Amino acid sequence: MTQADDSMQAGTAADGTVPAIELKGISKAFGPVQANKDISIRVMPGTIHGIIGENGAGKSTLMSILYGFYKADAGEIWINGKQVQIPDSQAAIAAGIGMVFQHFKLVENFTVLENVVLGAEDSALLMPSLSRARRELKQLAEEYELNVEPDAKIEDIGVGMQQRVEILKALYRGADILILDEPTGVLTPAEADHLFRILEGLKAQGKTIILITHKLREIMDITDTVSVMRRGEMTATVKTAETNPTELAELMVGRKVLLQVEKDVAKPGARVLEVKDLHVTDDKGVERVKGVSFDVRAGEIVGIAGVAGNGQSELLEVLGGYEKARGTILVNGEPIDLTGAKSDGRSRRRRGIAHVPEDRQREGLIMDFAAWENVAFGYHDDPKYNRGILTDNAAIRADTEAKMKRFDVRPPNPALPAKSFSGGNQQKIVVAREIERNPDLLLVGQPTRGVDIGAIEFIHQQIVALRDEGKAVLLVSVELDEIMSLSDRIVVMFDGRIMGERLPSETDARELGLLMAGITDTDRPHDAAEVEAQLARAGGSAAKEV
Amino acid sequence: MQKMPAWAEVILVPLISLILAAFISALVILAIGENPWEALKLMVQGALGSTYGWGYTLYYATNFVFTGLAVAIAIHARLFNIGGEGQAMLGGVGVALVCLYMPWPHWTLALVAASLGAALAGAAWAAIPAFLQAKRGSHIVITTIMFNFIAAALLNYLLVGPMKPTGSMEPATTTFQPGTHLPTFQEMFSFGDQVLFRGTPANVSFFVAIAACVALWALIWRTRLGYEIRAFGHSEPAAKYAGINPTRIIMITMLISGGLAGMMAINNVMGEAERLVLNATEGAGFIGIAVALMGRSHPFGVFLAAILFGFLYQGGAELAFWTTIPRELIVVIQALVILFTGALDQMVRGPLERVFFAMRRPPKPDPRKVRTEATE
Structure with a gap:
């Protein structure tokens, strides 16, 4: 992708600054699955850098390597021009990296303040840390529009505010680089706008932000640069201003969508x-x-x-x-x-009534069951799946094979357990099962x-x-x-x-x-x-x- | 994440666990000054070296097949039935009721009736904890344990009270009706002068146990009920979504489980003792847990594991008889096998999985990559 190379070169050459983060040739395999293949990326300081890609493209793996959850098989991590080793999240925090996870890691019955301090207490006594945190929180709140109520309990505040607590936690630990993993998944549009204003404010103060998302609109709205990942590889890095959603979608999927x-x-x-x-x-x-x-x-x-x-x-x-x-x-x-x-x-x-449930992994499928067993799920009483008191496993398998073909489930192997399919293919199995019943009413969650x-x-x-x-x-x-x-x-x-x-x-x-x-x-x-x-x-x- | 091949999972993991257990056992035997190699030879010779040895090994194995299957079917519904001991005791009462008070013209009829009696009694004993779990949420592990004690107390009461023949000083019933005698292996397989399985308790119920394995296999993997049991065991929310009634599944599974545990009584009570005595089960209900774990809750795995534990029981008895190795040490060896095959098998599985990954490491060139390059 020459386009990507050009823009990256341009990024460094223009003002000569050192990238806040530079990953060189990162590779990571899980058994036979190559989650990251020779990934190199430069994130310039004071920018918002989007990483976009489908599920399983390797975005989360890459960020987990950066945050010390996984160790890369090969490659280097450079922070502010210095090569660093990040064996665990402590090292990542020490290197100035903060992460806001998709699923918040907050203690529900602690107050905002207690959550911010948790794990970063300076002494055996809690009071000094808490009063210091209170001062800093107040300052941060004013600076970045990160208004929270320090004494409210997490369980009593909304999701948007919980997310701000997560951001504050990272800033309190001195993060200059903030990684956000699918931050808007749980927010209303208004809350998302608020979050984006916060991110703009952080950027204005010179913080570097990496935004992982699968929503093209967010990428277009807020990022300066965007990297696209597909099947473990970085397929392109482009300036957001120079691209459009259609092109990005194409880069993500590898075909027109x-x-x-x-x-x-x-x-x-x-x-x-x-x-x-x-x-x-x-x-x-x-x-x-x-x-x-x-x-x-x-x-x-x-x-x-x-x-x-x-x-x-x-x-x-x-x-x-x-x-x-x-x-x-x-x-x-x-x-x-x-x-x-x-x-x-x-x-x-x-x-x-047919029903595609909201949580396919918990309800819609039995993850350890083979695909064919899942195709009969809920309809296992159907006479065409049974012969007398015994189940007609051959008939179910044949039906599964046909459904897999019609719904383009990959790999089309009825014997594989549900858990070994990607999210999209799992969902296709559920949708095929429910839609092909030709119901009067389809519930879709x-x-x-x-x-x-x-x-x-x-x-x-x-x-x-x-x-x-x-x-x-x-x-x-x-x-x-x-x-x-x-x-x-x-x-x-x-x-x-x-x-x-x-x-x-x-x-x-x-x-x-x-x-x-x-x-x-x-x-x-x-x-x-x-x-x-x-x-x-x-x-x-x-x-x-x- | 790809796992290792099925054969490694099914054969290699238990085998390595077993070898590890044997190795530690050997160290223990060495530590008390005996020769582990001699001990192993004695065990194999004593348990498998003659039809006499096999007669005992298979007798014990029959007990363990029933109790192992009982635990296995419950595990498929994610229920941990550790009440096999109590259910087997009650199964003994069921057998005794059938065999004591009714004259039977032929042993086959008696066997059918006694199997039913044993299964019904065992199932009834499992039904109460099952109901408490399904309707009240009382944890089945706790209730089934408690029901073991209640069963022991109940058996005690019956054998010193209502079921004891008047005048007898022993807490046991009288000998069963003559028509209820089950053919032993000695009677079945000895021809002319050649007497096989002499004096051993192995009897026709071994074949009932095999039939139970096959039937349970078909139930689990070839029927709607088995499908629902497994679905429920894997995910209760999913089962509810599919319209599978949790109460129904818990009740049915535990009735089958209790019934199987109870059926052990046709072997030890009807086939061997031919009367009901105190502590007839001799802990077989608990061995069933280890057997089911080692057998991966698969009926055929349970069968193999039951044979192994039968071997350990009989081989252990021989060892205690011929050497200075005390009987308690036999229990240690059995415990080591249970520990390694049941509790610690993740310890073996982890490294083994890594070995398989390493063997597969050089991946094939990725065809997708080639395609991407071609489009550029």
């Missing part, structure tokens, strides 16, 4: 699903769904938008038959059992979470195809882009209630984002702090979910 779902206007028919005044209370007695009513018609996709943990998951679980509820649900005009013996997955499937771009495109096409056959689809996703491009109607949930219903053509990310934060008077201008406060008010419950 459609970023927008192509679909005709929906032709809604009869009501397939009617939900009336549904209430769900969880094991702890907390009401998670508070009187929800909506319907889904044949031939349309209804998307439920919302920040994770606002009742969407419970709603899907009730519809899927493994959570009890109060209220009424009609499928094709007939009520379904919400509490009794027929409120289980088996009965739901008999009523023509987070269909593309952890799925690579190529597979996203395919899965979206399959869902639209099912809709075009006149089936009803209920989509739950925390990815607003996905909701907006796939849905024919959008319902926004917040704190177990429906905040509003919009047509994708008549709304935008800003309005939906406000609705997702529980703010219904969307015409008035709102600032991030208000959204934040509103989200925090919805309770730590929402935050803890994620």
Whole structure:
């Protein structure tokens, strides 16, 4: 890629500064899998450098090497012009590297202050460290718009603020280089904007930031330079200003991809699903769904938008038959059992409901089972999979092979255990199993979470195809882009209630984002702090979910 | 991450564990001044060197097959049934009830009835912990342990009370009805003057144990129920998603498990003692745990492991008989085998996996890479 070389040369030559981070020829193999192949990258100080790539492209491995979690098989790490060894995360911190993980590493029942100090106490006594941290926190908050409440407990604050605590933790330890791994996965658009402002502020103060993401929009919005990884290799490093999303997507996948779902206007028919005044209370007695009513018609996709943990998951679980509820649900005009013996997955499937669950690894698949065993999962009672009292394993295998071919699952080997497929191929197995049942109603939860771009495109096409056959689809996703491009109607949930219903053509990310934060008077201008406060008010419950 | 080939997992890991256990045992024997090589020869000779030895080895193995299968099927549903001992005791009561009070015209009928009685009694004993687990969330490890003690107490009560013949001083039932005598290997395999398996307790229930292995294999891997049991064992949330009822699976699995443990009684109570005595199980219920772990919860693995433990039991008895090696040391050797094959097998697996990685290290040239270069 000559383009990449040019820009990198230009980066160094222009002002002659030393790169904040330089990786030279990093390679790392896990058994026979080459996770990183001869990767070289330069990150200039005071820039935001994006690393983009599909799942399994090796981004996280590379950052784990930089942060001392893995040891590279070959290659050198240079920080500010000096070669360093990073055997563990202590060494990384000492080298001025801080990392904000996708899944926060915070102690839930500690305060913000205690979490910041944890592991960085200067003495046996806690008080001096805490008061020093309080002063520094105040200073950092003013400097970077990193406002947090030092004495609030983690479990009581929203996800956005928890993430800021993670950033503060890194800064408190003196990080000059900040790595963020998929930081916006759990944030509303408003919170993401706030995060980006913080990152801009950090950059202005001369900090170097590496942003790992799979969202092209974020790369375009905030980074200065972007490196693309594919199958363990760095395929390109380009200046963000000189590229565009289509080109980046192509570099990531290695072929042309459609970023927008192509679909005709929906032709809604009869009501397939009617939900009336549904209430769900969880094991702890907390009401998670508070009187929800909506319907889904044949031939349309209804998307439920919302920040994770606002009742969407419970709603899907009730519809899927493994959570009890109060209220009424009609499928094709007939009520379904919400509490009794027929409120289980088996009965739901008999009523023509298929379900792609939110968490395919926990629910949708048995990771240790072979692909063919997973294809029968939930439908193992089907006569075509059985011969008398015995299962007809040959028939299931044959069916799996056919499904794998139609859904382009790779490798197309029914005998491999589910865990050895990539996220996208795992999801294809689940989607194939559920869609090919030709259900009246398809429930889809987070269909593309952890799925690579190529597979996203395919899965979206399959869902639209099912809709075009006149089936009803209920989509739950925390990815607003996905909701907006796939849905024919959008319902926004917040704190177990429906905040509003919009047509994708008549709304935008800003309005939906406000609705997702529980703010219904969307015409008035709102600032991030208000959204934040509103989200925090919805309770730590929402935050803890994620 | 790619794992090592299946054959290494199934054969090499237990084999290396076994060799390690044997090695440590040899050191212990050396330390007390005996010759480990001689000891090993004695054990092999005593347990496998004659039909007499085999007669005992297979008798013990039969017990361990039943209790091992009981633990194995429960493990498939991620239930740890360590109540095999108590369930086997109750199985003895079931056998005794069938064999004491009814005259049986032929042993085959008696065997069928006694198997049913044993399985029902064992299953009933497992049903209570199963119910408590499924409905109340009481941990099955705790409840099944406690039920072992209750079973022992119950057996004690029955054998000094209701089931003891009047006038007898011994806590045991009378000898069973003559029609319930099971053919021993001696009766089955001796022809003319050639007497094989002389005086040994191995009997026809060994073949019932083999049949149980085959049946359980089919149940686990060839039926919907087995599929649901395994699915539940791997992931309860997934099982719920698929509409598999956890309560139903826990109950059914534990009933099968308890039933299998109970069926051990057709070997030791009906086949050998021909009456019910105190402590008839002799710890076979606990050995079943080691057998299931070593056999990787696979019925055929359980069978092989049961033979191994039968060998250790019989070989150990011979060792104690012929040498100054005390009986307690035999228990040490058995414990070492359990320790290495059951508890410590990760210790063997880790290094072995690395060896296999190292052997595969030079990877094939990546065809995708070639393609990328070609497009440039």
